[in-house]
Amino acid sequence: MAEAQRHPFLHGLSKHRGAPPTVVVIFGASGDLTARKLIPAVYNLGVDNLLPTDFHLVGYGRKEISDDEFRTLAADAIKEFSRRELNPGVWDRIAANTTYVAGGYDDADAFKRLAAHIGDIEARVGRDVQALFYVSTPPSVFAPILKNLGAAGLAHKHLAHPHHAKVIIEKPFGRDLASARGLNGTIRSVFEEHQVYRIDHYLGKETVQDLLVQRFSNAIFEPLWNRNYIDSVQITVAEEVGVGTRGGYYEQSGCLRDMIQNHTMQLLALTAMEPPVSLDAESIRNEKVKLLKAIQPLRLGPDGDVARAQYSAGMIGGKPAQGYLEEEGIAATSKTETYAALRLSINNWRWQGVPFYLRSGKRMARRVSEIAINFRRPPGTLFAESEKFNLAGNTLAFQIQPDEGMSLILNAKVPGLETRTQPVKMNFRYATTFGSNTPEAYERLVLDAMIGDGTLFIRGDEAETSWKLCTPLLESWAAAGRDGMDQYPAGSWGPGSAAALLAKNNHHWRQP
Ligand code: BG6
Numbered sequence: 001m002a003e004a005q006r007h008p009f010l011h012g013l014s015k016h017r018g019a020p021p022t023v024v025v026i027f028g029a030s031g032d033l034t035a036r037k038l039i040p041a042v043y044n045l046g047v048d049n050l051l052p053t054d055f056h057l058v059g060y061g062r063k064e065i066s067d068d069e070f071r072t073l074a075a076d077a078i079k080e081f082s083r084r085e086l087n088p089g090v091w092d093r094i095a096a097n098t099t100y101v102a103g104g105y106d107d108a109d110a111f112k113r114l115a116a117h118i119g120d121i122e123a124r125v126g127r128d129v130q131a132l133f134y135v136s137t138p139p140s141v142f143a144p145i146l147k148n149l150g151a152a153g154l155a156h157k158h159l160a161h162p163h164h165a166k167v168i169i170e171k172p173f174g175r176d177l178a179s180a181r182g183l184n185g186t187i188r189s190v191f192e193e194h195q196v197y198r199i200d201h202y203l204g205k206e207t208v209q210d211l212l213v214q215r216f217s218n219a220i221f222e223p224l225w226n227r228n229y230i231d232s233v234q235i236t237v238a239e240e241v242g243v244g245t246r247g248g249y250y251e252q253s254g255c256l257r258d259m260i261q262n263h264t265m266q267l268l269a270l271t272a273m274e275p276p277v278s279l280d281a282e283s284i285r286n287e288k289v290k291l292l293k294a295i296q297p298l299r300l301g302p303d304g305d306v307a308r309a310q311y312s313a314g315m316i317g318g319k320p321a322q323g324y325l326e327e328e329g330i331a332a333t334s335k336t337e338t339y340a341a342l343r344l345s346i347n348n349w350r351w352q353g354v355p356f357y358l359r360s361g362k363r364m365a366r367r368v369s370e371i372a373i374n375f376r377r378p379p380g381t382l383f384a385e386s387e388k389f390n391l392a393g394n395t396l397a398f399q400i401q402p403d404e405g406m407s408l409i410l411n412a413k414v415p416g417l418e419t420r421t422q423p424v425k426m427n428f429r430y431a432t433t434f435g436s437n438t439p440e441a442y443e444r445l446v447l448d449a450m451i452g453d454g455t456l457f458i459r460g461d462e463a464e465t466s467w468k469l470c471t472p473l474l475e476s477w478a479a480a481g482r483d484g485m486d487q488y489p490a491g492s493w494g495p496g497s498a499a500a501l502l503a504k505n506n507h508h509w510r511q512p
Contacts, residue, residue: 247329
C-alpha cells in the first residue's frame, strides 16, 4: 500500500505524532515565497507543537550567506509575514536546527555537499531522518534540481522505509500540456509518484477542505447535487491586486495559466466530482481526474465558451489605478489576459446540461473567491413573480475567502397580514462560530507532506488532464494575438464579453 493511503484525509490532530524526524530543505531559500509563506508556515507549526521532535530546516540557494545570516532572514520573515508574532522561545528552538547550504542548482558537487550535510544531521540525531525537498524556485531550474537530487542519491534515500525522501514542487507545473508532460517525465526519472507532492495552495485553504466535509457529511446535499435540481454553478476567484512588481512573470503567464488551470479547476473538481469510495488520497484524486476528463473540449472563437480581457485604468478602493498596459514591465502591445471566463460542460450522468461558469481576474471590484450553486426555480403555480412576490432562485454559496463561510438564499414571507415574499440569506461565518485563528494553507500542506498525506496535492495525471483542457485555448489565444481581447476598468466586475457569455443561457454573474 502506498504510504499516502495510510494517512487518510481528516485524520485530525493526532497527525503530528506520525511525523518522523525530518529535515526540510528549501530550494530558493532567499525567494519571496520562502519569506512570505514557507518560513512562517514552519514557524506556526512550531507554535502549535506540530513539528517532529527532531526537526531541521536547511535553506539552499545561490546566495553565499552564512547559517546566521539565513537565520536572521528567517526571523525577519516571521516578524513581517507570520499570522502570529515571533515567540522567541519557539523560534530559538527552530533556529538552533536551522542551517544554510550555498550552491548552484546545476552544480552536482554542491548537491554532494548537501547530501553530506544531511548525513551529518542524521548522525547527530542518531537515527534515520526523512528528507523533504521543497522546490520553491523559478520553473527553469526545476529539472536540474530534480536531476541533481537523483545523482546525489538523495531521491532514493530510505526508499524502502515509510519515511523516505519526498519532494514538493511549487507551481507553475508546466505552461501547457507538453511542458507538464515533460516535467512529469523528469520527476518520474528520479522519484516515484508516491514521493511527489505537487502544490496547489488552494487545496490547503480551510474552506476548500470544508467543501468536502459539507458535501459528504451532510445528507441534505447529495440528493440535490445534480442536474435535476441544479441550474448552474459559478466559480469566482477575484483579486483586487494588480500585477504589482510581478509583471515579468505575469506577462509570460496570464490568468488562464496563473489561476484557472490550477486553483479554479481544483475548486471545480471538488465541487462536481462523484463521492469517493473513501477519504484517502488516491480515492479522492481518482474522482477528481474522472471529473476533469468528463469536461468537454472548449468551443473556441468569437461565439465560443470563453472570454478574456485586460484591465484598463479605473478606481480601486477610491484611488485611481492604472491599466495593465501601463504597469511596470508590461509591453504596450501585450496579449496577456488578466481576466478569463469559461463556460464548461461536464458530460456525465450527474451534470449533463448544467453550465459551470469559471472566472478569475486581477484588479476586480474586490477580493473574493466563492463557489455558488444556483438551484432550479420551483414551478410558478403558487407564487408567480410579481410585485408582491419578489422571488430569488435558491443559491448556496461557499465563500472560500475572505470572510470565510457559507450562505443560502431562500425566499421568506415578509411579516404582515398580506402575503408578500422576499429573498433572505442564511449565513454561517467561520470567524463567528470558530474564532479567527485559522491556519494558513501552507501550514497544512507542509505538515501533510511531512506525514506523507498526498490528499491535498495534485497527482501527475491530474495536472496533465487540466492542461489538456486549457492548452487548445492557450494556443488559439496565442494565434489570435490581441484580436478578441476585451477590457474592463480596474475595480469593476469584469468585461462585457464575460457577461455576454452567460447571457446566451439567460444567466448573469453574481456580485459576491
Ligand atoms: C498564486 C498566483 O498562485 O495565487 C497569484 O500566482 C495570485 O497571481 C495568488 O495572486 C492568489 O492566492 P490567494 O491565496 O491570495 O488567493
